[in-house]
Amino acid sequence: MNKFSVIGQSVPRIDGWAKATGSAMYTDDLSLPGMLIGKLLRSPHAHARILSIDVSKALALPGVKAVITGNDPVTNKTTHWRMRPQLADMAALASDRVRFLGEEVAAVAAVDEDTAIEALSLIKVEYEPLPGVFTIEEAIAENAPRVHDEFDRNINPSVSLPVSYGDVEKGFAESFHVRTDKFSTPTVIHAYMEPHSALASYEPPGKLTLWASTATPYYLKGDVAQVMGLRESDVRVIKPYLGGNFGGRNVPFALDFCAGLLSMRSGKPVKITYDRKEEFNAAGRRHAARLELKTGVSKEGILLAKEISVYLDGGAYNGFGPTVTFLSGLYHTVVYRLPNYKFNGYRVYTNNPIAIGMRGFCGPQAHFAAETQMDMIAEDLGMDPVELRLKNVIKTGEIVPTVGVIKSCGLTEALNKVSSAVNWSGRPKEKGTGKGMAITCFGQMSGANFNFYNTPYAYSGAEIRAYPDGTLTLFSLAADVGQGSDTLLCQIAAEELGLKIGDVRFIGNDTAVDPVDLGAYSSRQTMFSGNAVLAAARDLKQQLFEAASPKLETSVIHELEARDGRIQVKGSAKRGMTFGEAVMCVLRAKGGKEVSGFGTYTPRGKGTATPAVGYGVAAAEVEVNKETGVTRVTRFTMAHDCGTNINPMAVEGQVYGSIQMGLGYALSEKLIIDKGRVMNANFLDYKMPSTLDMPEMVSFAIDTVDPEGPFGAKESGEGPINCVAPAITNAVYNAVGFRVMELPVRPDDILGLRKDKKG
Amino acid sequence: MKKTISLDVNGATYETAAEPQDTLLDVLRGNLRLTGTKKGCETGNCGACTVLFDGNAVDSCLILALEAEGHKIITIEGLADASKLHPLQQAFIKYGAIQCGYCTPGMLLSAKALLDRLPRANEEDIRKGLEGNLCRCTGYKQIVEAVEAVVRGEFK
Ligand code: FES
Ligand code: FES
Numbered sequence: 001m002n003k004f005s006v007i008g009q010s011v012p013r014i015d016g017w018a019k020a021t022g023s024a025m026y027t028d029d030l031s032l033p034g035m036l037i038g039k040l041l042r043s044p045h046a047h048a049r050i051l052s053i054d055v056s057k058a059l060a061l062p063g064v065k066a067v068i069t070g071n072d073p074v075t076n077k078t079t080h081w082r083m084r085p086q087l088a089d090m091a092a093l094a095s096d097r098v099r100f101l102g103e104e105v106a107a108v109a110a111v112d113e114d115t116a117i118e119a120l121s122l123i124k125v126e127y128e129p130l131p132g133v134f135t136i137e138e139a140i141a142e143n144a145p146r147v148h149d150e151f152d153r154n155i156n157p158s159v160s161l162p163v164s165y166g167d168v169e170k171g172f173a174e175s176f177h178v179r180t181d182k183f184s185t186p187t188v189i190h191a192y193m194e195p196h197s198a199l200a201s202y203e204p205p206g207k208l209t210l211w212a213s214t215a216t217p218y219y220l221k222g223d224v225a226q227v228m229g230l231r232e233s234d235v236r237v238i239k240p241y242l243g244g245n246f247g248g249r250n251v252p253f254a255l256d257f258c259a260g261l262l263s264m265r266s267g268k269p270v271k272i273t274y275d276r277k278e279e280f281n282a283a284g285r286r287h288a289a290r291l292e293l294k295t296g297v298s299k300e301g302i303l304l305a306k307e308i309s310v311y312l313d314g315g316a317y318n319g320f321g322p323t324v325t326f327l328s329g330l331y332h333t334v335v336y337r338l339p340n341y342k343f344n345g346y347r348v349y350t351n352n353p354i355a356i357g358m359r360g361f362c363g364p365q366a367h368f369a370a371e372t373q374m375d376m377i378a379e380d381l382g383m384d385p386v387e388l389r390l391k392n393v394i395k396t397g398e399i400v401p402t403v404g405v406i407k408s409c410g411l412t413e414a415l416n417k418v419s420s421a422v423n424w425s426g427r428p429k430e431k432g433t434g435k436g437m438a439i440t441c442f443g444q445m446s447g448a449n450f451n452f453y454n455t456p457y458a459y460s461g462a463e464i465r466a467y468p469d470g471t472l473t474l475f476s477l478a479a480d481v482g483q484g485s486d487t488l489l490c491q492i493a494a495e496e497l498g499l500k501i502g503d504v505r506f507i508g509n510d511t512a513v514d515p516v517d518l519g520a521y522s523s524r525q526t527m528f529s530g531n532a533v534l535a536a537a538r539d540l541k542q543q544l545f546e547a548a549s550p551k552l553e554t555s556v557i558h559e560l561e562a563r564d565g566r567i568q569v570k571g572s573a574k575r576g577m578t579f580g581e582a583v584m585c586v587l588r589a590k591g592g593k594e595v596s597g598f599g600t601y602t603p604r605g606k607g608t609a610t611p612a613v614g615y616g617v618a619a620a621e622v623e624v625n626k627e628t629g630v631t632r633v634t635r636f637t638m639a640h641d642c643g644t645n646i647n648p649m650a651v652e653g654q655v656y657g658s659i660q661m662g663l664g665y666a667l668s669e670k671l672i673i674d675k676g677r678v679m680n681a682n683f684l685d686y687k688m689p690s691t692l693d694m695p696e697m698v699s700f701a702i703d704t705v706d707p708e709g710p711f712g713a714k715e716s717g718e719g720p721i722n723c724v725a726p727a728i729t730n731a732v733y734n735a736v737g738f739r740v741m742e743l744p745v746r747p748d749d750i751l752g753l754r755k756d757k758k759g
Numbered sequence: 760m761k762k763t764i765s766l767d768v769n770g771a772t773y774e775t776a777a778e779p780q781d782t783l784l785d786v787l788r789g790n791l792r793l794t795g796t797k798k799g800c801e802t803g804n805c806g807a808c809t810v811l812f813d814g815n816a817v818d819s820c821l822i823l824a825l826e827a828e829g830h831k832i833i834t835i836e837g838l839a840d841a842s843k844l845h846p847l848q849q850a851f852i853k854y855g856a857i858q859c860g861y862c863t864p865g866m867l868l869s870a871k872a873l874l875d876r877l878p879r880a881n882e883e884d885i886r887k888g889l890e891g892n893l894c895r896c897t898g899y900k901q902i903v904e905a906v907e908a909v910v911r912g913e914f915k
Contacts, residue, residue, distance in 0.1 A: 016852035019860030022795020022835030029794035243861030482859025656898030
């Protein structure tokens, strides 16, 4: 039986009405009186020196109100890396050199879009093209052209330090079987449906309001202030409704700065919205990766040592890449018990657009390699791949050196659940029949403990105000990017205070109003923001209990409870008062001061990387047409341990969305980049799964309770994607009998591999 | 050169000035401030800009505003009655078919056109009917389930 009243319910999202009626406003839907339209001039070269920029003709065009270039005093580097300023490597606009095709060199604001576009064509930029590097192999070659002059072979050594524990050499020496395999994954793109947009309104003498499609309003506020030379809180960032994120809106882009600068220059509000081509050419993307895994096992199939080397194509600048690099190793340590581990990760600069975090933050790359190799090892040992996994998966209470104590882990249960759901033991074992099945595992952090921004604030803060009519307002800067965090946070507040979800109003998305929260990345909103909301609710509840207790003639407040809209003596609805009456008691006692609770969450001393790890297991069932090479996923099953499942319908939505994105990663998605130019910069040639590509999907929740999570909950937005691609490609292997070491697996690859095999 | 055109949108008549190259999408969002119709690609590949055009679901980014004269346009703002959400809207909310919501207006109008044509649409019909609407968030499952629930008559 559910011991909660709101937690665990499939509560419909609180913004459902707004979104279903078209009244939800996204950034590009906003407009202000006198608003100008901004456009960005982009480099046609992947690598070139800028010799001169002449904007005089553009400025002279009627209707043009402002033009800025990298030579204007806006050269402050843009970055989240306040803690490690040596990683800040990109300016709002390029000034002396462009490093990727599509890099922004100038921005204009004009009375309408057509005029702005015409003005761009009147800006004269003289370039001196430079040789570029476009693949990891080219970039790390001896004497390769340098993307940034200071870094030989295009590796910034301070991006990532080697990590190791135990003694891998000893582990390999003791192993019965050791194998080394190489894997390769492509560049893919977030492709959230809403293109980036920013609307800035500058009011002299020095206040800026910026409406932006960001998932991290707090960081953006600081970044924009720094570039514009304002004090941090002179900038107010408001996040309107957001049309998807998947990690693509965790770093600032040129439009965020240029909208502000152009507004400052022109004295008018300025809006810049990317078109889809700009998204494909110049927004962030997932790192392409080359991975080498050396793994040793005992005769019984116990993992003894793993050595990992990863090269990531970072593109021209750092973005969120250093974190991605570090994490590309961490995933290997949280799923299976590893006594000896060694990781070397390199993020390589190339003249491609910038790679940043994308759903899973390098989890999909790492899991593709790890989970493929697990199946290979099982085959080498003549062991059932599920049995091999069961022998090695982490269990609750184990200590992982890179993380700390794993306080909850449902992997064993999830493996058993999925195996029985798909009748794993009864599957046809013969390979090459055209049908195949495979099972894989994943782990994912529930929020990052790193303070790369050097923030003095708590990582998440929340305030709850209570009113005598029995309602609440919840203030939080957590970013609902579509995943439903607003709803979930209201559920947490309502549960703790014994109210209904309809009693809570959510006021978020505004840095001038809400307590600081670092925003939506690293799957942190449930764990971090949820804990802050829970703490705020407890603070408020304490005040209500203190005021109510004398009236209810209880001397000790722990005899009270907040339940069913009442503050009452535990288990006795008669000896109580309504929630609103209790609020009135506090209000009176405080002489009319707002009744309000505050809470924060910072995971100090709660592990090195993350306070908790979300887990899960997937099974893919595929059919491969041996004539056409087409793979069809017929059914996809996922069991997800996200701790206490706060909103099953929302969690299922995350699982299904992850399966969809992982399916694209496995079978069809890849940015084709030729000498820095994206050749498939549209939805026709970049193939994302449509309704017709989706398999039957089954989702199970594995019940665990993580002691660190709010009501026991942990992540669910990212982890499930991690193991989708290897589940599919391992199933393809079982269907066709030859193995794919590179994603995606398209029909031609299957036909080609078949030929290789024959030839 | 701007030309004055008259558009029939959600049962009302709008007079507005449009350039010959302006798309219906631009005029709906810009001139009429009906921003519920979304812009995802402007090349007819995502379906975010779907509106009903004489009852058919079309990509409004592929239609010139001038061509829309004399046709009945329904946008997401015209789907609900004044008093009550359309059954599809109710179902989308109840079944978790909405995440970021950016594809939702287009998805709803494609679903409406489908059910007007095929009131007893089965799962396969629904998948085919929504094929042109990309959603990056949901994996489509809860969207298809919501439409199925409407077919079953679960929402009035
Ligand atoms: S905006 Fe019209 S189909 Fe994408
Ligand atoms: S709900 Fe986000 S694109 Fe469909």
